[in-house]
Amino acid sequence: MYILHHTPDSAALVVRLVLEELKLPYQIAPIDRAGGALDTPAYRKLHPLGKIPALETPNGVMFESAAILLHLTEVTGKLAPAPGTPHRAKFLTWLFFTSNNLHPVVMHYYYPDRLAGAQNAEAVKTQAALTAKSLLTTLNQMIATDAPAWLTTEPSALGYYIAVLMRWLAEPCPPSDYPALHNILTALETTAAALTCAQAEDLGQTIFTNPY
Numbered sequence: 578m579y580i581l582h583h584t585p586d587s588a589a590l591v592v593r594l595v596l597e598e599l600k601l602p603y604q605i606a607p608i609d610r611a612g613g614a615l616d617t618p619a620y621r622k623l624h625p626l627g628k629i630p631a632l633e634t635p636n637g638v639m640f641e642s643a644a645i646l647l648h649l650t651e652v653t654g655k656l657a658p659a660p661g662t663p664h665r666a667k668f669l670t671w672l673f674f675t676s677n678n679l680h681p682v683v684m685h686y687y688y689p690d691r692l693a694g695a696q697n698a699e700a701v702k703t704q705a706a707l708t709a710k711s712l713l714t715t716l717n718q719m720i721a722t723d724a725p726a727w728l729t730t731e732p733s734a735l736g737y738y739i740a741v742l743m744r745w746l747a748e749p750c751p752p753s754d755y756p757a758l759h760n761i762l763t764a765l766e767t768t769a770a771a772l773t774c775a776q777a778e779d780l781g782q783t784i785f786t787n788p789y
């Protein structure tokens with residue numbers, strides 16, 4: 578049994594989507610974020626930075642979304658090209674591109690004061706939106722050029738990760754501006770996993786392509 582420390586529509590959604598898609602047994606452990614639960618010693622034991630998500634697994638506690646996704650794909654042999662196979666290199670490249678570049682920019686967009694103080698928040702947010710557009714254009718182009726079936730025609734852990742980040746970026750970066758990515762989002766938002774998560778977290782019908 579996996580235990581996902583969770584708040585709705587957070588990075589925990591990515592992990593939940595993948596747990597659902599893999600049909601792994603899991604429980605949701607709600608985090609009282611407004612009540613300061615992220616700063617408690619008990620939660621810091623799970624996640625030393627006090628971020629969401631943390632996942633309790635049979636192999637111990639994990640944090641960092643990309644690490645969790647990699648682990649879940651490895652233990653199940655699903656939702657990603659297998660280690661050592663030809664498509665694995667692209668999968669790893671795009672996963673780390675997403676985790677190391679796109680995900681932090683989303684955080685800068687939503688918490689612009691954290692990077693350079695409240696007085697610079699507007700400038701940080703504007704720059705984050707521009708950077709997000711540039712990164713999504715690059716990702717869209719790489720995926721359009723390669724068009725790998727494991728990402729474009731099948732559910733994948735990476736596809737769900739990109740889809741959730743694009744959900745959050747939908748205002749400055751409308752998904753339809755990125756056709757190759759939009760196709761992935763369109764397919765993923767009608768999976769049983771996405772519909773289950775959308776209902777559980779009250780996210781609406783078109784959670785990736787037209788979220789708000």
Ligand SMILES: N[C@@H](CCC(=O)N[C@@H](CS)C(=O)NCC(=O)O)C(=O)O
Pocket residue numbers: 586587588589615627628629630640641642643680684
């Ligand atoms: N690199 C981390 C980022 C996690 C992260 O920033 N999560 C957000 C929720 S989407 C969070 O914990 N925000 C609370 C805060 O920063 O105070 C990951 O991929 O898991």
